[in-house]
Amino acid sequence: xxxxxxxxxxxxxxxxxxKTIRRTENMELAGAFDIRGEGQDVGDLIxxxxxxxxxxxxxxxxxxxxxxxxxxxxxxxxxxxxxxxVILRHGARPVVGTTGIDAxxxxxxxxxxxxxxxGCVIAPNFALGAILMMRFAAEAAxxxxxxxxIELHHxxxxxxxxxxxxxxxxxxxxxxxxFHPDRPAEIEKIPxxxxxxxxxxxxxxxxxxxxxxxxxxxxxxxxxxxLTIRHDSIxxxxxxxxxxxxxxxxxxxxxxxxxxxxxxxx
Ligand SMILES: NC(=O)C1=CN([C@@H]2O[C@H](COP(=O)(O)OP(=O)(O)OC[C@H]3O[C@@H](n4cnc5c(N)ncnc54)[C@H](OP(=O)(O)O)[C@@H]3O)[C@@H](O)[C@H]2O)C=CC1
Ligand SMILES: O=C(O)C1=N[C@H](C(=O)O)C[C@H](O)C1
Numbered sequence: 001x002x003x004x005x006x007x008x009x010x011x012x013x014x015x016x017x018x019k020t021i022r023r024t025e026n027m028e029l030a031g032a033f034d035i036r037g038e039g040q041d042v043g044d045l046i047x048x049x050x051x052x053x054x055x056x057x058x059x060x061x062x063x064x065x066x067x068x069x070x071x072x073x074x075x076x077x078x079x080x081x082x083x084x085x086v087i088l089r090h091g092a093r094p095v096v097g098t099t100g101i102d103a104x105x106x107x108x109x110x111x112x113x114x115x116x117x118x119g120c121v122i123a124p125n126f127a128l129g130a131i132l133m134m135r136f137a138a139e140a141a142x143x144x145x146x147x148x149x150i151e152l153h154h155x156x157x158x159x160x161x162x163x164x165x166x167x168x169x170x171x172x173x174x175x176x177x178x179f180h181p182d183r184p185a186e187i188e189k190i191p192x193x194x195x196x197x198x199x200x201x202x203x204x205x206x207x208x209x210x211x212x213x214x215x216x217x218x219x220x221x222x223x224x225x226x227l228t229i230r231h232d233s234i235x236x237x238x239x240x241x242x243x244x245x246x247x248x249x250x251x252x253x254x255x256x257x258x259x260x261x262x263x264x265x266x
Contacts, residue, residue, distance in 0.1 A: 004247060005031035005068035005092070007083050009055055010045055012156075013074035013097060016236040017243055019046045024244060031066025033059050034075075059083060063090040070247050073098055077159060081105035088112050088120065093253075095246045096122040097239070099163025110256045119253030123260040124163030126242030130216070131261050133231035134164070137218040138171040140227055144220035145179035147172055148195070152207040152215040160206040161196060164216055167259065169198035172218070214238075 004021050008014040009032035021029045031053060032042050038057040043050045056062035063071070063086070071087045073080055077100030085108070087094045106122070113120045125131065141147060149172075151165040161169075181201055188194055195205040214233040219226055233239065242260050249263045257263060 002027050002070060002247060002251060003030035003066070003068045004028065005033065005062060005066050005071045007033045007059065007071055007073040007087075008075035008098070009042065010034040010037040010040075011074055013236060013239070014072075015045050016240065017072050017074065018042055019048075020240045020244065022046070022048070022051075027244075027247065029053060030068045031062045032056065033062040033071075059086050060090070063087065063092060068092050070095055070250055072096075072243060072247065077101050081109065084109050084120065084122075085112055088116055088118050091118070093118055093250045094120045094122075095243065095250055096120070097124075097126055097243070099124050100159035106256075106258070113256045114254075117254045119250040120256045121246040121250045121253070121260075121263070122256060122258050123242065123246060124167045125214075126239040126246065126260055127214075127231070127233050128242060128260075128264075129231045129238070130164055130214075130233070131242075131259075131264060133216065133218065133229050134168050134171055135261065135265075136229050137168055138175045140218075140220050140229065141172040141175050142177045144222045144227055145176045146181070146221040148203040148205065148219050148221075150205045150207065150217045150219070152209070152212050152217075154212050154214070155208045155210045157208060160208070161204045162206070162214070162216070164214070165204050165206070166198070168216065168218060169202045169204060173199045173202060 006014050021027050032055045037055045040055045042053040070093045073096045080098035084094045149165050151162045195203040217230045219228050
């Protein structure tokens with residue numbers, strides 16, 4: 001039985017993870033942490049009967065009371081780094097979906113996990129289709145180096161571009177074939193109209209609208225043709241199989257694994 005606690009328990013992803021853990025064999029929901037909903041029974045958050053697990057506002061207290069093996073974190077970029085360090089120091093294993101964590105914090109987490117010989121998984125996207133979309137995009141970039149990325153998300157998302165779009169841009173940049181851009185000097189009549197630029201010339205565009213969940217198109221352009229690779233998460237259930245894989249695998253890891261693909265394909 002793996003004892004799992006959830007950080008960001010009152011959020012959209014935290015609630016979905018708690019529902020999933022509660023119906024998964026060999027896993028037990030052990031604790032819940034969030035800055036919102038202190039003292040609330042988790043059952044209220046996931047529309048189920050009372051669970052006797054209450055939301056803690058203090059991560060250390062929750063860890064001491066719940067003694068989880070794994071803590072799943074879906075919070076905010078500003079909090080996730082500190083949360084991960086506290087979880088590691090407490091001897092539990094973090095599985096982190098929070099995006100937008102800065103590179104310096106990630107390095108500190110890598111050093112700490114290595115020093116403590118404890119496993120940690122950090123993945124900007126847990127949906128299998130999104131992992132494949134990134135893989136196919138990296139492959140296509142070898143033949144079509146001209147590319148733009150459009151990510152589309154619900155209107156409550158705080159970070160832009162999405163973690164997935166940034167990871168896609170990194171992978172595309174790494175595997176890109178020969179690239180000789182021959183473009184006219186552009187005039188942006190509204191600043192930002194051409195999006196953000198990764199590596200100088202990979203344009204990323206972020207759309208935020210109610211009704212959306214999480215979507216991305218990677219559009220390649222070539223002589224007389226385009227190739228579009230698109231993934232749609234139409235519900236947050238899409239992320240759950242990947243989260244469960246990470247929870248099971250992190251129990252046997254030492255150090256940080258960045259990206260679900262390393263648990264699926266390596
Ligand atoms: N890797 C993946 O597959 C996926 C990653 N994500 C990422 O997960 C993160 C969460 O997304 P989502 O669930 O939609 O966001 P929500 O805003 O719905 O949930 C985040 C929760 O964390 C709480 N919170 C804020 N600060 C802290 C803190 N310091 N300590 C503990 N809890 C805190 C928030 O409270 P309050 O509302 O009061 O601020 C909220 O309840 C985002 O970074 C998102 O990009 C999302 C989907 C999939
Ligand atoms: O905030 C979200 O919702 C999502 N965030 C992740 C990201 O930033 O890539 C993963 C997915 O796109 C949903």
